[in-house]
Amino acid sequence: MTQLIYLTVLLPLAGFLINGIFGSRIKNEKIIGWLGSGTIGVSFLIVVGAFFETIALPTDQRQHIVTLFNWLSVGSLNVSIAYQVDQLSLTMALIVTGVGFIIHVYSIGYMHGDKGFWRFFAYLNLFIFAMMNLILADNFVLLFLGWEGVGLCSYLLIGFWYDRKFEKGTTGDAAKKAFIVNRIGDFGFLLGMFLIFLTFNSLNFNEVFTRANALNISTTVYSFIALFLFIGATGKSAQIPLFVWLPDAMAGPTPVSALIHAATMVTAGVYMVARCSIIFASAPAIMTVVAVIGLLTALFAATIGLVQNDIKKVLAYSTVSQLGYMFLAMGVGAFSAGIFHVMTHAFFKALLFLGAGSVIHGMHDEQNIQKYGGLKKYMPTTYKTFLVAAIAISGIPPLAGFFSKDEILWSAYANAGFIYWFIGVVTALLTAFYMFRLLNLTFEGKHRFDEHHVHPHESPKLMTIPLIVLAVLSVVGGFIGIPEIFSGEHGNNFHSWLAPIFSDSQIRLAQYGSHTHFEEILLMVISVVGAASSIYLARYIYLKNQKVAEHTASKFKGIYKILLNKYYVDEAYNKAIIQPIFRTSESLLWKITDVKLIDGLVNGTASLVELVSGKVRKIQTGVAQTYAVVMMLGIVAALFWIIFSL
Amino acid sequence: MENNLLITYLLFIPLAGALLLLLFPKGKESSIRVFGLIVSLAAFVLSLIVYFKFDPANAGFQFTQKFIWVEKLNVSYFVGIDGLSLVLVLLTTFLTPLTLLSSWKGIQKNVKEFTFFMLMLEVGMLGVFVSLDLFLFYIFWEAMLIPMYFIIGIWGGPKRIYASVKFFIYTMFGSLLMLVAIIWLAVYASGPLGVFSTNLLDLYQVGPTIAKQIQFWMFAAFAFSFAIKVPLFPLHTWLPDAHVEAPTAGSVILAGVLLKMGTYGLIRFCLPLFPQAAIAFAPYISVLAVIGIIYGALVAMVQKDMKKLVSYSSVSHLGFVVLGIFAMTQQSMQGAIIQMVNHGLSTGALFLLVGIVYERTHSREIADYGGIAKVVPLFSVAFMVASLSSIGLPGLNGFIGEFLILIGSFKSGVLNSWWFTAFAASGVIFAAVYMLWMYQRVVFGEYHATPKLEHLTDLNAREMIVLIPIFIFIVWIGIYPGTFLKLTDAVSASIIHQVTTASSSILLK
Secondary structure, three states: OHHHOOHHHHHHHHHHHHHHHHHHHHOOHHHHHHHHHHHHHHHHHHHHHHHHHHHOOOHHHOOEEEEEEEEEEEOOEEEEEEEEEOHHHHHHHHHHHHHHHHHHHHHHHHOOOOOOHHHHHHHHHHHHHHHHHHHHEOEHHHHHHHHHHHHHHHHHHHOOOOOOEEOOEEHHHHHHHHHHHHHHHHHHHHHHHHHHHHHHOOOEHHHHHHHHHHOOOOHHHHHHHHHHHHHHHHHHOOOOOOOOHHHHHHHOOHHHHHHHHHHOHHHHHHHHHHHOHHHHHOOHHHHHHHHHHHHHHHHHHHHHHOOOOEHHHHHHHHHHHHHHHHHHHHHOOOHHHHHHHHHHHHHHHHHHHHHHHHHHHHOOOOOEHHHOOOHHHOOHHHHHHHHHHHHHHHOOOOOHHHHHHHHHHHHHHHHHOHHHHHHHHHHHHHHHHHHHHHHHHHHOOOOOOOOOOOOOOOOOHHHHHHHHHHHHHHHHHHHHHOOHHHHHHHOOHHHHHHHHHHHHHHHHOOOOOOOOHHHHHHHHHHHHHHHHHHHHHHHHHHHHOHHHHHHHHHHOHHHHHHHHOHHHHHHHHHHHHHHHHHHHHHHHHHHHHHHHHHHHHHHHHHHHHHHHHHHHHHHOOOOHHHHHHHHHHHHHHHHHHHHHHO | OOEOOHHHHHHHHHHHHHHHHOOOOOOOHHHHHHHHHHHHHHHHHHHHHHHHHOOOOOOOOEEEEEEEEEHHHOEEEEEEEOHHHHHHHHHHHHHHHHHHHHHHHHOOOOHHHHHHHHHHHHHHHHHHHHEOEHHHHHHHHHHOHHHHHHHHHHHOOOOHHHHHHHHHHHHHHHHHHHHHHHHHHHHHHHHHHOOOOOEHHHHHHHHHHOOHHHHHHHHHHHHHHHHHHOOOOOOOOHHHHHHHHOOHHHHHHHHHHHHHHHHHHHHHHHHHHOHHHHHHHHHHHHHHHHHHHHHHHHHHHOOOEHHHHHHHHHHHHHHHHHHHHHHOOHHHHHHHHHHHHHHHHHHHHHHHHHHHHHHHHOOOEHHHOOOHHHOOHHHHHHHHHHHHHHOOOEOEHHHHHHHHHHHHHHOOOOOOOOHHHHHHHHHHHHHHHHHHHHHHHHHOOOOOOOOOOOOOOOOOHHHHHHHHHHHHHHHHHHHOOHHHHHHHHHHHHHHHHHHHHHOOOOOOO
């Protein structure tokens, strides 16, 4: 199976081509949908096979490279279309194909009846194709192909309903914004790649990382490389300052939000940092930058999430916030904890989005949670699974989110210090609060919609079964990474699986401080109790005493308004960057420099000549053809003169 | 070896075709069209034969043919190709039949003259790429101006006279400087060689011996002429006018091949003939190239006319090519050469697509469009692929060129600074802005059947036949660039070697 890993790339590509070329003629949704899902399902099975093959091998033989062909070979630059199977890429591949398959199946139900059904599945398969390239690549350039490819699919899928309005503009605006903001990050990623090539004279992972481990290279160079790569990550994974595209990405169909903008693509930045852990570990200053940006993003996005009323917006900011946790993990050197959170987050966040999709589906495209209420009796399965996901993300044991989040918080405390832990916990409390605000406003209490026009209903089985599967994963998914203090001798399975990938960077990083088990348990208890209180508070406010919410909102009107408007970041970017660039380009560059200055000079020269030659005006017929002929004759005459004067 | 007729046949086919065309009676439009197409296809087939016979490992000129032409001046008819010429010859013979086919409906007036000029243009362009004698080169270089001038001037838009005169004067001005330089060079050669010479291979030996001070002037004269053609900022203002006024076929050839004559000239003449000057000038020209990348992109962003937008994007893309040339590393040079082809394909496709909707709606104003994905799905897909190719999406051709140029310039010993690459790379952001914004405004959004848009129909079979070959190469170069890169491997190495050995004081990585 390991040798067949390239099929996990080619099958989705085939799915894309078949549905993309023939989809409009197939017309049968079942064929299109199951073809699209089938390619991903088979890919998943191949990955599972490869996983079992790999885990049966001794630890030091778990890396395989499957080369297809030489791609780009110029001078010392030499990269192939080659796929690397190892612990890290297998973990990611399991998530992407596994969760991807579930979401594909869900989409058959969700997109039923859409006139772009075939196009949707074509794009979705193209996305998996790009994503698999991203995580399986054995070199930076192929990773970048996947990296840009997922960005393209994100663009196509955000703008999927291209004729619809979205907020102040259209879905096209949101799509374009996503692509361009990502490109800003890609600019950083490119520079990082160039500097890597200059420093290590290679762009293959194995060569680069081996040399990084062996060579003595200055911290400054490492810092620049790490910084550039991290800029790329902030774009793809929606961190400060480039997070602005993700909330707008919600313009796409909800399964897209679940697959691309929650479970898989947005974690690509985390994966990339983990992949390059040796480089980051060699740049301590940038590690701090990563941790701080992650932490601030987590907090910042969570505060915005508190007051949003669009169900998908809340989840979008929640995703930004959770991604912040993952970068916090990276920044404090807890690489495998970060990847662990990538996995658990994929389960519960995909579930939350699909649940939201089920609600939106049942509520005739209404997305405002203020217009929901009491939906649990209409949509029991959606409600129950949503509740599981909400508990999981809030970090209540023993659900998946608890283990991964707690490990990150513990590492933050142990490796970076109290304040990192503290802000992390505050964010966790906010998370629990906004999640249960959302849950209560949606499913509990009295309904606030117009019963005569809206008839909420549970979604079909094709949609609820994926919810149930994800709910199960959200419950048990954390068990593979039970911390050492609970599991005793076995240690943390997830850790020991990934450990070889990060062993070099762990050596390079300062060793973990020695903390007692007592501390770890104490901190754990604090965060769990905090989260539980938060949930209770949200329940109290939004179920029993909504006045409190209104009262608080009016009392802190200023803050509320700032949060509701997302700190005006979009507006600030628009005023400070976008508008000036457009104005300069339009007036200074185009209308002044090009038209007035340069053309003025050119045309001025022409008129000057005309002025001077006023006396010989008669031969100036104004017919350009004549000029051309005269010029040619002139050249010929000049040539003859030269020839015969020699 | 010195008398291989292959290249001469290549020039002869379109020339003879053009002359035979004159014998056709007026009014036989369709047979004229078919004949023109057959001739251009024959030239393409012959260029493929050249390709298959070509030995990529050999950096020297192949299929050379030489005979004395003007004995008194020691001027010879001397032609031959290396890898650099070959890719551009292939691009020319590939695009010409496609443009003829694309004009099937768009050109109704003076079909005979149009086809004649297109074929003559092909002769001129091919001649430029295969000439190994400067005198011969200059004749082709100038001769090719005339058909282009008429194509814009006769079949162009409302401001065609202004545009064609501007085009003519701009390029003529540069050419005259080059002529002076060629004459000076030929005279100078009579010193070391004992005989007046315009033979490029002789001059390659002689050029680097010219005193540095004079080399600078020679370089400047040549480079100025080529820079206008490229066009390099700030000599670019003829381009948007020429493009907007030119008929579709003219725009495609202009962007696809004509501009490449400038960058070809820089590689073929400026670098190896005046190596010390080239290295001394490299940072300055690269600054202009980088300004062009950003400037072209920013100005493209605010255009309201699709053709103007695409033509400003050319200024940006050609800036990449010039940067790649003057960074003088193996990667950047090969990147620059492949990027010439890429630009020909992607911008050619974009001009064809704009031309296709223009034929139906008679508007190129972006604001006149919106939501057309609904009525022209095939067009929308084609437009998307061409746009993505133009913005350098990995997996398509544009990425290969840009990536090689950037990674090569980053480690360039000649430029010796990150800043060139850092600023140039910002061009990838702006490219996404202007292309996707245009795409969004034209294709996405709500569709309204305004009087202009109600006649919009999707691509027909003929248009698909024109576009599909281009798209095949867009994907081919993106996924398996080796086919093309191997052609330019040896020649790039040899040109860089020529420059660096001649000015060994500067170390190159």
